[in-house]
Amino acid sequence: MKCPSAVVIHGKRIELVNCVPKKAEEWSIELARALAEANGIKFTDDVAKIVKYVREFWLQYGTCPPISVVESDMAIDRRTILALFGGRYDVICILAGAEPPTGCLSQVLSST
Template identity: 30%
Template sequence: MELNVNGRIVETDPEGYLVNLEDWSDEVAEYLAGQDKLELGENHWKIINYMREYFHEYGTAPNLRFLQKGLKEEFGDEWGEKKFLFDLFPFGPAKQAGRYAGTPKPTGCV
């Protein structure tokens, strides 16, 4: 599927993940969030940036369990709670944040 993000064509797979990870930008993340009728705030960006850093370090996107653990270590206990994360990313924190972060679909996510 092709998206037109500010005049730039960005290709995604059928689930909305970037085909070319190099196509990622803040604007692409905001465009994808807009498709979900979600406005990205500071907490969303913390998770998106965490997902990108994790992927850069480990070569894979974190599943929900690893995301919870890492966010809790980095930002505090509240960030490790499922309810907190689902309030930010209602379609699944690891999957939805991963799409916005330009990472592949996390292993183990349906």
């Protein structure tokens, strides 16, 4: 995923580290849309709903939800979810302003 060091949203410069705002409170759906579109991801209503869901989960639990939880709670199958985000699970977390999972689990999720 292409990650700028900063973006400007509504005239405010937001510093990013690996596409995630340095200050968590600076995340917005507009930022998610800008990053998605810069990476060729069409920001549809379904994409926005999933990103918002993952953001809320992250705020509550401090981690991105397993894709099986997203699949179940959103009633969207895994392949459809991944297709919306270019086949990569980590992109969902990044767009939600959360650090994506690392290691083999992330690789497995992105390859299913």
